[in-house]
Amino acid sequence: MAQSVDNPSPRVPSEEFVQLFTRTQRPLYLFILAQVGNVHRAEEILQETNLVIWAKLDQFVPNTSFVSWARQIATYEILKHRQRHRREKLTFSDAFLAAVADEVVQLAGEQERRREALEHCLEKLPASDRELIQQRYQPGNSGKELAAHVGRPANSVYQSLGRIRRMLLECIQRRMATEASA
Incomplete structure (x- = not known):
């Protein structure tokens, strides 16, 4: 079926855009x-924000912060939502919401640095420890199932996981302290 001149086919998003969009969903929802x-309401606003993001995908400038761009769109959608719901009894001032948004942005940056530190620390683990921790945190996996899978007593697996978590925590804390002093 041929496209008419009046209705050109929509631009197909790049794989990179789809990946950025997908990775941004959770931080954007929390924002x-x-x-x-x-x-x-947050879910409703996220959906409205997503519609705008897709509609404006041509306006995103590659090699810039997708999260910042999406947050700006979300901010406008939040303001529109607040205008629609002005008559409700409990509303927060714009100044309060701006302060909360700033705090969320700061915490998101901190969380991203922790995630990057975790990735770095996971890479430094011995392969067997890394595999054990990754298997444990597969969706739907429990410690008991993991113990049965690796053929070890559950107590032994729990002790190993505890040791690995402590190592990761210490590594993350050292990395964060090093970055803070740099």
Whole structure:
């Protein structure tokens, strides 16, 4: 079926755009939730934000911060949502919401640095420890199932996981302290 001249085919997003979009969903949801304080409204605003992001995918400038761009769109969607719900009894001032949003952005940066430190520390683990921790945190996996899978007593697996977690925590703390002093 041929496209008419009046209705050109929409631009297909690049794989990179889709990956950035997907990775941004959770931080964007938390950013919105921190400002509206209601899970259902945050989900609604996220959906509205996603529609705008897809509609404006041509406006995203590659090699810039996708998260910042998406947050800006979310901020406008939050403001629109607040305008629609002005009559409700409990509303927060714009100054308060701006302060909360700033705090969320700062915490998100800290969380991202911790995630990067965790990746670095995971790479430094011996292969057997890394494999054990990755298997444990596969969705739906429990410690007992892991113990049965690796043929070890559950207590032994729990002790190993505890040791690995302590090593990771110490590594992350050292890395974060090193970055803070640099």
